[in-house]
Amino acid sequence: MNRFHVHLNVADLAGSIRFYTQLFAAPPSVVKHDYAKWMLEDPRINFAISSTGRAPGVDHLGLQVDTADELAALGPRLDAAGGSVVPEDGAVCCYARSDKLWTEDPQGTRWETFHTVGEAATYHVAGAACATDGTTCTPGARTAKPKADKGAPCCAPNSGCC
Template structure:
């Protein structure tokens, strides 16, 4: 089953954690010095906030899936939607290890489709070989180039870059 994902940049992490804890009537499932996340069941959403120096507001939206097969199945849907789809495999982002597909909608809103495979000890792992902006692990799709196809379908997870 897919889970909707919302990631907000916030100026006041502690105040935002208090606000969203009350709004959702639930404590965050992850709290770090620059990040918090709620994995809610009603509504089924992965809601994350961070204070990593980016402008406050919506950083990106997305879909979190439960398996690599579900992520691969999203690839053709993202292609059909018309944006450039950029795979990002074995990435470290938001204290998690994930495989991702990135795109933008016609308004420039970034969309992250991802399958989380484990936890990480850092917010992001900056690596020149990866397609990340280094500031907060979400890529600038306009500046990214799709990975070279190594025999896999265009949007299926490919070899790890990190």
């Protein structure tokens, strides 16, 4: 089953945690020094906030799926929508390990479809191909190149690796 995902950049993590805890009537399921996440059932949403130095506001939207097969099924839908689809296998981002497909809508809003396969000890892997600015793990689909093979690093903008 799909779960809607929203990731916001915030300037005041503690204040934002207080606000969203009251709004959702539930504490976050994950809290780190730079990140918090609520996995809510009503509405069914993965709502995340982070304070990694980016401008406050919507970082990206997405759909979280429960299985690799569900992620694979979203690929043709993303292709049909018309945006460039950028796969990112084995990403370490937001204290999780996930396989992802990225795209952008016509306005440039980044969309992440992903299947989480485990936890990670860090927000992102410093120097990873998709951590394009050192503080985030969301590549720009318009500048990212799809990887050529499963063993190659993924989606570094203009990296020439693909």
